[in-house]
Structure formats: C-alpha cells, structure tokens
Amino acid sequence: MDSAFIVLFLAGLMTGFSKFSVGGMGLLVLPIVMIAFPGPEALGMILPLYIITDILAVWSYRSKIAWSVLARFLPLAFLGVLVASQLLANINADQFVSFLGLMIIVMIALGLYLDFRPASFMQKPWAAYSMGFFGGIVTMMANAAGPIFSLFLLEQKLSKETYVSTRAWAFFIINVVKLPFYISLGLLTLETTQASLYAVPGLMVGSFIGYHFLKKVNPVQFKWMIRIMSMIAAVKLFLFS
Template sequence: MDLSWLFISLACLVTGFSKFSIGGLGLIILPLMMLAFPGPEALGVIAPIYLLTDLMAVVTYRNNVNWRVLAKLIPFGAVGIFAGTLVLGSINPSTFVTVLGGLILALLALSLWLDYHPLPIFTNRYAAGIAGTVCGFTGILANAAGPLMGLFLIEQKMEKSAYIATRAWIFLTLNVMKLFGLISLGLLNMETLQGSAVGLPALFLGMFLGHKLFAVISVEQLKLIVRGAISLSAAHLLFFRSN
C-alpha cells in the first residue's frame, strides 16, 4: 500500500503547526517528507508549501518591518543559497541523506550548547554576514534556517511586532530565491508540485492546531518534544541507505 500521501500530509501538518506556533520544527519536516520522496526531491515538494505559509505570514504581519536588518541579511542569504545549490547539484541522493543527518545533529547540538553558553557572535559587525550566509546554506539543504535566524533577530533588540514581521519577510525572500536553485537542479517540477498539493488540507489543519495549542503548551514542553523528534529523524537518516 502506498503511504506517500500520509507522509506528505504529516510533513505539511508539522509545517503549518510550526509556522503558526513555536517554530523551529524545520529539522523534522524534511525527514518526514523524505519518507515519501527519498532524496533531494523532497526539497522541491516542501518549497511551495513554505512559500504559501510565508505569504500568509507576510499578509498577517505586514507592518513594523525592520528594513535595515532585512537589507543587511538578504545579500548574504543569496550567497548561502547559491553555495547550497552547488552542493545539491554535486552530491548523489545517498550522500545527501548522510550529509543531511549529520547537519541536523550538528544544528541540534548547537541549539543545546547555546541554551547554556550564549555566543556574542550575533552582536558583532559580521553577525549579519554570518547569519545570512549560514541560514541561506542550511535553508536550501535542510530547511533548517529558522532557529539560527531567530537567534540573530532576537539580538537586534526589536520589539515583538517588528521581530515577527521582519522574520516573515526574511523567510519569504529567502524561499523565493530558493525556488530558482531548485528549479535549475530539476528538483521542483510537476511531480513535486502534485506532491505539494496533496498536503494542502493537512497544512491548513496544522495552522489551526498550532494557533490553538500554542496557548496551552509551554515553550519548554514544546522544546523537549521538538528536540526528541529531531534526534529520531537524524538517527533515521544516518542509518537509512537507498537500496
């Protein structure tokens, strides 16, 4: 029995929940989608879904954007996306799975470290260049730019409304740029678009649940659940091998 639709729906459910609640679930979404599309093609299925949620976020939070921060980040984000596109075009699917699993574990370890050892890297003059480049690179390879971008924006000392609006615009811009790289590699095509369409009902359900449950679940509880799921997804990828 083909369960691809179920895995696509689960990935989209998590996407909607993440975008309208705590965020930081990007490291789980791609491994879930890869259960239906093993390999880099999963990126092509996720990209339109992310773009749709970003557009909705921008419409919702269209005021108080910090354009100065946005202007500093985007050029470096483009550099990171370009580098990530080159990497995607030069590795085979099996290597991609291994690289992705290792990258997920490394980012998880970084988030745990930063809980107890805050780094001043996000407050120096090179912060925008580092954050933008790394977010662009990890964003196209693993849809994993959210946590790092959040850390950078928090250090900019913006008010809450400006933080939310600026974050929404940054990810919309980066995800639009990612489309060109994915199309050039043939990873975004009619087949992947059909996969994206399958997950739309689950996406909207996830948005609804994220909005409702965010009010009753603590951030610490969600963080524990997210990190547990990330660890399992990374372990699955590292031990998975295509036949």
Template sequence: MPENPEPVTLLLSIIAAFIAGFAKTGISGVGILAVPLMASVFPGKASTGVLLPMLVMADLMAITVYRRRADWKILMRVFPFAAAGIIIGTFFMMKINNATLKPIIGVMVLLVLLLNIIIKIFRLEFNFHNIIFSGLIGILAGFTTMTANAAGPLMAIYFLSLGYSKDTFVRTQAWYFFVMNLFKIPFSAGLGLISISSLLFNLSLLPVIAAGFFFGYKFIKILPQNIFSVIIIALSFIAALRLIIF
C-alpha cells in the first residue's frame, strides 16, 4: 500500500468508500461498482484486501442501525455453505496471479450484472427455500465474495426470492455480510492482502464511508430508484469492461 497514493488512486478510493457505506442501507446492486473501481487502481488481489476492511466498517454501521429482526433461521442455513465458498475462493486466490485476476473480476461483475438485468426484464422468480438451492447460492456467493467482493447482487436476489419485506431484507442482508466479511479477514490477511499500511489507509476513509451510509440512510427514498439503478449498472459495466480489456 503506497504511503502517498496517486491522485487518481485516492479519488477512486474515496468514491469506492462512499459507495461501500451507501450500499449498506439496502440498495441492492450499488456496492458492485466499488469492486471494479478498486481493481482499476490496485493490483487484482490487493484490491480485494483494500476494499474488505471498508466493507466491514460499513457493515458495523449497518448492524448498529438494523440490528434487530433479521431472519436468523435462513442465515444459519446459508452461513456454512458461504463459508465453504470462501475457503474454496481462498485456494483459488493462492493459485492465481494479479494479471489474471483483474479480467476475472471484470467477468464476475459482468455476469452478476447480466443476471440482474435478465431477472428484471423477464421478471423471473426463484424458490431458494430448498436446502439444495440455498447451498448452491451460498457456495457461489462465498466464492464470489472472497475473490472479488462481488456477492451483493447475488445475495440480494436470494433474499428477495424468499419474499422478505424491505425491512427484513435490509436487516438480514446487513447481518449476513457483517458475519461473512469478518470471516474473510483472516483468510485475506493470510494471503498477504491486508497489512498495517492498508488498514491505516482504510481508517483514513472512515469519514467517507460514514458519509455514504448517512446519505443512503437519509436520502435514498427521494432518489428515483429506476434511474439510479440504470446509472449504477452502466457505470459498473464500463468499469468491469475496462478491467477485461486493459
């Protein structure tokens, strides 16, 4: 982690930190934009380690506000499978280099975006109450979150498929990502992706993360959701495409 980041690196990190906080207010799909932003200014593996502590800080804010009435029955069902996916993702990260991981992150982001678009266009519905489907989605989400911090839209689809109210959705999602992101920290540290210098950099961005969370919590209801979603998808698509091409 450089002691004096380049202006572009600092700017994109600030934007990613704001998005990390904003996304934890329950706006599904927003957080995906932070992934290609960080991967565009840091090496592929390092980008996941720099982003993870930002997400944990945002998660802490989320569970402070949304600490009650999460669906723990579903969470306890999916946690073991997600943990298995994280372990698989860790072994994958051990075998791959930065040059290869960047386009893979880009492809993962594009696939998740494509899945979201297909589901919205065709109004597809899934029944993930079955333990087999819960297991598959858990493993896939665990692998995706470990290798790219990009499981947000996938888990949003899963939780929405369970018929949650908006309140239960936000609360359950908050606890899921808090527990899973904490679980990822020792694995990321073991891979050398988190260091004292990177943590200090993360702490310097805490006010930005808090500002993003505050903005999302206070003002998200007045934003046109459809227009906002289109903007996020478009920006994420461009950023992911950049990772693949360049």
C-alpha cells in the first residue's frame, strides 16, 4: 500500500498542477497510476480526481460559456463514450495496455502536427462532429482527450475567458456522463473510490502549486518535457505489455 499511496499522490499532484496551470499532463497520469494498478481499473481511480478538479474549475469559470459550441461538440462526444464503453467491455487487460500506449502516441503526434500546421479546418461542422466523437472515445478509454478538445475549441475564435470557461464545462459534463458507464463496467467501485482518496492530498498540493507558480513555468519547455515523458510511458505500454 505504501507504493500505491506514492503513485496515487503523484497522480493527484500532476492532475491538480495540470488543471490549474499549463495543462498537458493528462497523457501521463494514467500510465503513472497503472504502475500500481495495471489494467482498466486505473481509469476508475482517476475519474473522481478529475471530477473534483472539474467542479473547482466550473465554479471558477461559471460565466461566458459558449453553449452553442458545446451543443455542436458534445452529442457526438457522448456517442464516442458509448462506443468506447463497448470496447472496454470486450478487451482484456493486455489489449487495453497496448491500446492505451498506441493512443498516447497518436495524441502526441497530433500535438506535434498542430505546432507546425494551421488547423482552420476545425471551424467546419464535420470537424466538430468528428472531434467530438473521437474525443469521447479517447476520454473514455484513456482520460487523455485534452488535445482533441482544446484543438477544437481553440479554432472557434473564442475570447480567452470564453475558451477557458467552455473548456472547463466540456470536461465536467463529459466526465459526469462517464460515471454510470464506469460503474456498469465495474471500473468505478467503492474500493477504487476509496483508493483514489489517497490522491486527494497530492491533488490539493498540485492545485496550489499550479495556481501560484503558473507565471514561473515556461509553457514551451514544460510541454516538451511532458511529451518526452509521455512518449517513454507510451512505448513501454505498447511494446512491453
């Protein structure tokens, strides 16, 4: 339990820091938790942490929400969650680990592509539907759809305040929708919820650090550090599962 406590504390630390600073650590949190809890049940341990931080975020950003943008994006995200729940119900632990590794690699590749290429196509209606659908699948199976959601929202020409508020509410709504699916799949249980409580101290510490030290973080350097660490974790998952 000592090693599990350390792993969950680190997961909480990363989640809190990411939510209240530059973001981007979602790709790394799940592989960290899987050090102590290999398999899909790690998803159920992370979800309560995300919902806690989501509640804090939507309380902080409860105005200037672009509901019309969410209305185009969320319905297909819900469909993606439904499809992914069927995939989770029909794969074993080894297949899940390999799939997760591949998914992280794809998300990193998407981020690299967007660094150097314009994404104006995201303003097209079909892009909203497709990004919503694939985002729903990725968030259900890896809790790592941040790059997809951010990509879509950034290209909607929203103000900074509206972007932050809309993004916070998108994550909150989708994570709440995921709850009954995780429960029905046996991934979110009383035991996993109790275990996830070990991450709450790290979550509080990470949130405090992220909020107060955001201005001292170099976003570009931080982003590349997370990408490198995430790639190492993804290769380990994909090749050595």
